[in-house]
Structure formats: C-alpha cells, structure tokens
Amino acid sequence: MADHSRPALKPALAVLGTLTALGLMGPFLANDKPLLVSDEAGRLSFPAAAGFPVVEALFGGPGEDSGRSAEPPPAGSWVLWPPVRYSYRGVALQEALLSPSSRHLMGTDALGRDILARVLNGASISLLVGFGATLVSLALGGLLGGAAGLRGGLSDLLLGRIIEVLGCFPPFLLAMALVAVSGGAGLPAVTLAIGIGRTAAAARFVRGEVLRFRGGVAWSAARSTGSSLPGILLRHILPLIAPPLLVQTVFGMAQAILLESGLSFLGVGLQPPIPSWGMVLAEGRATLEAAWWPILFPSLALALTLGSLAWAAERGTTERHP
Amino acid sequence: MAGYFLRRVLGIVPTLLGVSLLAFGLLNVLPSDPVLTWSEAGAPMSAEGMERLRRELETDRTIAARYGDWLLHAAQLDFGRSLRDSRPVLELVGEALPWTLLLNLSAVLAIYGLALPLGWAGSRRPGGVPDRAARCLLIVAYVVPPFAAALLLQRLFSVRLRILPLQGVTGGEAAGGAREAIDLALHLVLPTLCLALSGWAFAAHFARATFRTLLDAGHLAAARSRGLAGLRLAWHFAPNAAAPFVSLLGAIVPGLLAGSVVVEEIFSWPGMGRLLLRSVDGRDYPVVLALLLFSAAAVLLGQLLIDLIYPALDPRLRDVIGSEASVRG
Numbered sequence: 001m002a003d004h005s006r007p008a009l010k011p012a013l014a015v016l017g018t019l020t021a022l023g024l025m026g027p028f029l030a031n032d033k034p035l036l037v038s039d040e041a042g043r044l045s046f047p048a049a050a051g052f053p054v055v056e057a058l059f060g061g062p063g064e065d066s067g068r069s070a071e072p073p074p075a076g077s078w079v080l081w082p083p084v085r086y087s088y089r090g091v092a093l094q095e096a097l098l099s100p101s102s103r104h105l106m107g108t109d110a111l112g113r114d115i116l117a118r119v120l121n122g123a124s125i126s127l128l129v130g131f132g133a134t135l136v137s138l139a140l141g142g143l144l145g146g147a148a149g150l151r152g153g154l155s156d157l158l159l160g161r162i163i164e165v166l167g168c169f170p171p172f173l174l175a176m177a178l179v180a181v182s183g184g185a186g187l188p189a190v191t192l193a194i195g196i197g198r199t200a201a202a203a204r205f206v207r208g209e210v211l212r213f214r215g216g217v218a219w220s221a222a223r224s225t226g227s228s229l230p231g232i233l234l235r236h237i238l239p240l241i242a243p244p245l246l247v248q249t250v251f252g253m254a255q256a257i258l259l260e261s262g263l264s265f266l267g268v269g270l271q272p273p274i275p276s277w278g279m280v281l282a283e284g285r286a287t288l289e290a291a292w293w294p295i296l297f298p299s300l301a302l303a304l305t306l307g308s309l310a311w312a313a314e315r316g317t318t319e320r321h322p
Numbered sequence: 323m324a325g326y327f328l329r330r331v332l333g334i335v336p337t338l339l340g341v342s343l344l345a346f347g348l349l350n351v352l353p354s355d356p357v358l359t360w361s362e363a364g365a366p367m368s369a370e371g372m373e374r375l376r377r378e379l380e381t382d383r384t385i386a387a388r389y390g391d392w393l394l395h396a397a398q399l400d401f402g403r404s405l406r407d408s409r410p411v412l413e414l415v416g417e418a419l420p421w422t423l424l425l426n427l428s429a430v431l432a433i434y435g436l437a438l439p440l441g442w443a444g445s446r447r448p449g450g451v452p453d454r455a456a457r458c459l460l461i462v463a464y465v466v467p468p469f470a471a472a473l474l475l476q477r478l479f480s481v482r483l484r485i486l487p488l489q490g491v492t493g494g495e496a497a498g499g500a501r502e503a504i505d506l507a508l509h510l511v512l513p514t515l516c517l518a519l520s521g522w523a524f525a526a527h528f529a530r531a532t533f534r535t536l537l538d539a540g541h542l543a544a545a546r547s548r549g550l551a552g553l554r555l556a557w558h559f560a561p562n563a564a565a566p567f568v569s570l571l572g573a574i575v576p577g578l579l580a581g582s583v584v585v586e587e588i589f590s591w592p593g594m595g596r597l598l599l600r601s602v603d604g605r606d607y608p609v610v611l612a613l614l615l616f617s618a619a620a621v622l623l624g625q626l627l628i629d630l631i632y633p634a635l636d637p638r639l640r641d642v643i644g645s646e647a648s649v650r651g
Contacts, residue, residue, distance in 0.1 A: 165340035168618035172580035173598070177614055180602040181349055258467055262584055265469045268602055278469070285473055285588070289481050299470035307465035 009243055012250045015312040019305060023124035030084035030117035039077045048082060086114035088121035088275040097291050107293035109283055115294060119301045122275040126257045126305065129191050129276075133256035134249050136195025141202025146237075148203070149210030150229045163207065167200035172259055179268050190269050194259045198252060205248055209241040247316035254309035261302055277302050330629050334622050341618040342396065346389050349607050349614075396615075402608040404601075411612045414597060421491065422593035425586070426578050428510055429517035433525045433574065434567070436518075441529020445537055448530075456526060464523035468581050472516040472588040479512060486511055489590040513589045517581045521574040528573075532566045565635040572624035579617045 028035060033047035086104075092112035100107040106115035148159035175190075175197035182189045210233070213219055218240075222232045238245075261278030263269030270276045272283075277298045284294030395402065401411035440460070444453035466474075480488040487509050492502070536542070536559060545558050583595035590596075594613060601609035 161337065161340060164337055165344055168337065168341050168621045169345075169614065170576040170580040170617055170621065172583065173614060173617055176583070176598070176602055177345075177348060177610055180605065180610070261467060262469060262580075266584065266587060266599055268599070281470060281473060288473060288477055292477050295470070295473040295477060299466060299474060302467055302470055303462075303465040306467070307461065310464060 009246055009316065011315040012246055012312040015308045016250065016253075019123070019127055019308070022120075023127040026121040026124045028082055030086060030088065030114070030120040031082045032085060032087040032090050034079045034081050036080035037077065038079075084114065084117050084120065086117040088118045089113065089273045090117075097287060097294075099291070100293050106297040107291065109280070109294045110287050115280070115297055118275040118280050119277070119297055122277045122280060122298070122301070123305075125187075125270065125274060125276045126260060126302075127253075129187065129194065129260040129270075130253040130257040132191040133194035133198065133260070134252040136192060137198040137202040137252060137256075138206075138245075138249065140196065140199040141204075142206045144199070145203035145206030145208075146210055146233050149207040149214065150233060152214070160207070163200055163203045167204065169197070169200075171197035171201070171255070172262060175259055175263060176266075176268055179263060187270060187274070190260060190263060194256050194263075197259065198255060201255075202248070202252065205244075206241075209244065210237055213237050213240060243316070247313050250309050250316070251313040254306050254313065257302075257309075258306060326633065327630060330626060334626055337622060338619060341622075342393060342615055343389065345611055345614045345618070346392060347385070349611050350385050350388065392611075401612040404609050405606045406601075406604050411608050414609060415594065415612060415616065418592060418594040418597045421591060422582055422586070422595065425510070425513055425517060425591060425593060426582065428514045429521070429578060429581075430571065430574070432514050432518040433521040437522055437525035437529050438567070440526045441531075442533055444526070444530040445533035448534070453530075460523040460526050463519045466519065468516045468519050469584045469588060471519050472512070472585060475512050475515060476588070489588070491591060509589075513585050513591055516588070517578060517585045520577050520581055524577075525570055525574065528566070528570055532563065536563055561635055565632050568631045568635070569628040572628040575624035576621050579620060 027048055031048040035046065035048045037045045037047060039045075084105075090113060092108075095104075095108050095112035096110055098104055098108045098112075104114050104116065106119065108114055109118070144159055144163055148156045148163065171194070175193040178193035178196060179190055182193065213236070218236060219232075222236050227235070260269060261276060261281070264274075264276040264278030265282045266278075267282065270279060272279060280298040281295060281302075284291070284298065287294060392402070399412060401415075403410055404414055440452075440456040443450075444456055447453060476488055479486040491509050492505055539562075542559070545555060550558055579595075582593060583599055585591065586593045586595035587599050594616070598610065598613045600606075601613065
C-alpha cells in the first residue's frame with residue numbers, strides 16, 4: 001500500500017483533539033465557582049473542578065442552583081475566576097431572557113441561566129455520548145461484522161441476516177424506542193441506545209473491510225501460519241483498517257452527536273438540568289416568540305461540531321480514494 | 323428475469339420476520355414495566371386496575387406465545403389496539419399516514435428539485451462558481467440539524483417576517499377549494515424545507531458524481547458527434563441517468579423517516595412521526611411496535627425498489643443476473 005493512498009488522519013485527530021479539549025475544559029471556562037482559591041494561609045483549593053456536568057449527569061448533581069454566591073474574599077487571599085463567571089445551572093429569574101450583552105455574551109434563557117455557560121458545558125455531554133455510542137456501535141458491530149466476515153459460509157449468512165434486520169431500523173427511531181423501553185433516560189441508557197441504533201452501520205463497515213482482506217494474499221499467508229481467526233482479526237486486519245476505522249469513528253461521532261441532541265430535543269433523551277445542546281434548544285423553543293439567542297447559539301455550537309467532524313471525515317475519505 | 327424479481331420480493335419475507343421479532347423482543351424483553359411506569363407517571367392506579375391492565379397486556383404469558391399471537395394477528399393486518407384510547411392501531415396509523423406521505427413526498431420533490439440542477443451545474447464545470455456556491459450551501463444544509471434549522475426558520479419566517487405559518491396544517495377557517503390548497507401549501511413550506519435539509523447534501527453530491535461519470539462516458543461524445551443536442555441528447559441519456567437517481571430514493575428514505583419525527587413534532591404536523599413520539603412518551607407499545615415495523619418495512623421497500631428497478635432500466639444488468647442467478651440469493 002503506497003503512502004499516498006493512506007487517509008489523511010491529521011484533520012481527524014486535530015478535530016477530535018480540539019473538541020475533547022473544549023469538552024474537558026467546559027467547567028473551567030464557565031463556572032460560578034472560582035478555578036483556584038488561595039486562602040490567607042496560602043492553601044490552594046480548586047472549587048471548579050468538582051462541577052463536571054458529565055459527573056453530575058452520571059451520578060446526580062446538587063440540582064439547580066438558586067442565586068450566586070458573591071461574598072467578598074477575606075483579606076490576604078486571592079481567587080482566580082474562569083472567563084465566564086456563571087455555571088450552567090445557576091438560576092437567576094430576575095435575569096431571565098436578557099439579550100446578548102457584555103455580561104452575558106450569548107444572553108440568558110427563560111430561567112436566567114447564562115447560555116454561553118450552558119453551551120460550553122454541553123460540549124462535554126455531546127462528546128461523551130458521541131464517543132461512547134461510537135465505541136458501543138464499533139464493539140458490537142465489530143463483533144457481528146468481524147465474525148460474519150471471518151467465518152464466512154453459514155455464519156456469514158446468518159449474521160449477515162441479523163445485520164440486515166438491524167439495518168432496517170432507522171437509527172434514530174431504534175434509539176428512541178430503546179430509550180423508552182429501558183425506562184431511565186440517563187446518560188448510560190442514551191449512550192447505549194444510540195450505540196445499538198448505529199451498530200448495523202458499523203457491522204457493515206467491518207464486514208466489508210474483513211471481506212476485502214479475505215480476498216487478498218495476506219489472508220492465505222496468515223492462515224497458512226496457523227493463526228486463529230480472532231488473532232488474524234486483531235493482529236492483521238485491525239492495523240490495516242485502523243486508518244479507515246478512525247475516519248469511520250469520526251463520522252460515527254457526528255451521527256451519534258446528532259442523534260443525542262435530537263433525542264434530548266424531543267424530551268426522550270437526557271433530562272434536565274444536564275445542559276445537552278439538544279435540551280438547551282428545546283428550552284429555547286419555549287421562548288421562540290420572545291427571543292432568538294436561546295436558539296441561535298446552541299444551533300451554532302452543534303453546527304460547528306458536526307461540521308468540523310464531517311470535514312475531518314471527508315478529508316480522510318477523499319485522500320483515501322483520490 | 324421473472325425468477326429474479328420473484329426471488330427478491332420473497333427475499334424480504336424472512337427479513338421482515340426478523341424485523342418483527344427484533345422489534346417485538348425489544349419492546350417486551352426490556353425491564354421497563356409499562357403498567358408501573360403509568361402508575362408512577364401521574365396516573366396512580368388501584369391494585370386491581372393494575373391487575374386488569376396486566377391481564378390485558380398478558381404479561382403473565384411467555385414472550386414466545388405472545389409473539390406468535392401477535393404475528394398471527396399482524397399477518398391479517400391487525401396490530402391490536404392502542405393502550406391509551408383503545409382505538410385500533412391501524413386506524414391511528416391510517417389517520418396519520420396521508421400527512422406523513424404528503425410531507426415526505428414534498429420533501430423528496432424538494433430534494434430532487436434542488437439536487438439535480440445543482441449536481442448538473444457542478445458536473446459541467448467542476449470548481450466553477452455555481453459548483454462552489456452549491457457546495458457551500460450544501461455544507462450549511464448538512465451541518466445544521468433539522469430541529470435547529472426548524473427553530474431558526476420559524477423564528478425568521480413566522481415570528482419576525484410573519485409570512486409563513488408557525489405550525490399546524492391549516493389556518494383554521496374552512497375556506498374550501500383553492501384557498502384551502504394555498505393555505506395547506508403555505509403550511510407545508512417550512513416542514514418540507516427542514517425535512518429536505520438533511521437529504522440535500524448527499525443527494526447533490528450523488529447527482530454531481532453521477533452526472534460526471536455520465537458525461538465522461540464515450541457514448542456522449544458519440545451521440546454529440548451524431549448531432550444530438552439539447553432535449554434530444556438528454557432523452558438519449560435519461561435511461562442511464564434514471565437508475566442511479568431511483569436508487570438515491572432508497573438511500574434517503576431512512577433519513578426522511580427519522581427526520582419526520584423531529585419535523586412533525588416541531589411543526590405540529592399530525593403524521594406518523596408525531597404519533598410515534600407520543601406513543602413512545604406514553605409507553606403505548608402496540609403503536610410503537612407497529613410504527614417501528616412500518617418504518618423498517620419502508621426502508622426494506624426502498625432497497626427492494628433499487629434491486630428491482632436497476633435491472634428493469636439497465637439491460638446490461640439482466641445478463642449479469644441471468645449468469646449469476648445462483649450467487650445472488
């Protein structure tokens with residue numbers, strides 16, 4: 001395989017890295033707790049590090065804040081604040097629906113929460129669900145598609161049918177039904193449901209790649225040395241398909257993020273106060289007649305994320321098939 | 323040839339069975355107890371009320387027995403009754419189906435109506451101004467999720483400019499005739515736009531690539547040199563171009579189905595997507611099951627359409643099918 005036929009992985013890695021960094025930094029970029037507090041004795045504490053939206057989504061947070069603490073720091077101490085001094089769930093009804101200004105760059109929503117803080121903190125949710133769901137779909141799809149492609153014959157026929165059946169359900173509808181029947185619409189349930197919804201696509205991809213490999217010389221070479229089938233999959237095929245797999249992951253993440261925001265938008269996904277972008281948009285929909293900022297900025301965040309992921313995936317595929 | 327058609331049509335039967343098994347299993351195996359969910363969700367029930375509902379749902383019978391029963395009824399197009407208002411599922415679906423068909427048909431027309439000219443322009447002069455403008459437009463269409471686009475368009479056209487209705491299917495007054503048709507058309511504009519959004523990028527990309535391969539083909543030059551031009555040239559190529567564009571329909575169906583849920587909910591469009599969402603919310607399993615089955619069947623039919631239309635339009639494929647009949651199960 002000549003070098004120029006390899007996919008361009010740099011865009012994919014760069015986009016994934018940037019988004020991950022942004023997602024991780026959410027609570028440090030926008031928080032009503034200081035980043036760093038040094039009291040009179042010079043002891044340091046990091047109040048902001050406790051408030052990860054992902055952690056609160058998984059293990060339950062303290063609920064919606066009311067009001068913001070603004071006691072002046074004692075003498076001799078200093079405080080380092082994040083750039084945006086609002087948390088994603090700090091309710092302030094007297095500041096409801098303020099249009100964008102220097103205080104609230106993206107304005108506030110109907111409960112007076114800072115939209116910039118919600119958008120920044122929502123990034124980690126989208127990314128976590130997107131990444132988690134893609135891992136689930138690749139694991140399940142890899143198992144199904146890998147087994148189908150490797151064993152061939154009757155197994156391929158049977159597993160192929162299963163993949164075909166699964167692929168008949170539009171991922172969004174399947175994920176929706178799964179979330180509904182699983183009862184709790186928590187982060188793990190939503191991630192799993194989206195992952196299962198997208199399994200068929202992943203399985204088709206893996207099966208296709210494995211079948212392509214099976215047609216080649218490398219297959220007979222590996223077989224003749226007595227390698228086991230899972231061994232071949234892991235040691236021979238996986239390194240070969242790693243680059244397209246990465247591209248597929250990036251593409252899958254965009255799809256999963258889109259699914260999650262759609263589910264949360266419809267109210268069958270994550271539940272408040274988790275600042276999922278879809279949910280922020282759904283809350284903005286309630287005040288559609290009065291304000292444009294609660295719908296514009298989360299839309300932009302989603303569009304930018306999906307766009308950069310799509311761009312990275314596109315670069316990967318076009319370079320691969322020049 | 324007839325054998326191939328028959329095999330393909332019969333081939334969807336086991337898949338459809340698998341689809342029904344999977345859908346039924348999903349809705350019945352998972353731990354969520356609908357009766358308990360209902361009584362917790364604001365409708366407290368007496369013990370005997372819950373007992374009666376359980377009997378109605380037959381939760382005491384094995385899944386296999388219930389599936390067999392359901393399948394037998396479903397084969398006779400009886401999908402049971404809604405758990406919420408006891409109306410036959412088929413009746414609910416029948417009420418919603420025309421609306422969904424109308425919306426989806428109009429979205430398909432919008433997708434083809436824009437994607438084909440854009441793809442054509444792009445293929446004639448790749449990298450030219452129309453090509454690049456189209457690509458920019460389509461990138462926007464691709465990255466803005468339909469629900470976000472719907473809100474932004476509602477805000478712009480219904481709230482600010484007040485030229486298009488915010489939601490619903492009619493303005494209320496029963497005008498009749500042309501006025502009513504115009505009213506409905508106006509209500510269709512925004513939902514159509516939002517539903518078509520996700521399909522445009524793919525369709526235009528597809529159209530561009532298809533037209534390019536068609537234009538590159540040697541027989542185009544041959545036809546041109548024979549003096550064919552304009553419409554007659556286009557007519558000459560229609561059969562070749564038709565097959566890929568029919569298959570495009572199969573490819574965009576799943577996206578349209580999923581998009582319908584979101585778009586219908588936002589625009590209060592009384593179609594199947596909204597019905598599905600309401601049924602999922604209310605744990606109305608018979609309706610959810612039937613709708614899942616129908617959408618999977620629609621996807622399957624889309625694929626079947628591709629498989630049937632390709633050989634019908636392309637004589638070359640008929641030979642291939644004839645010689646490889648045993649391979650294509």
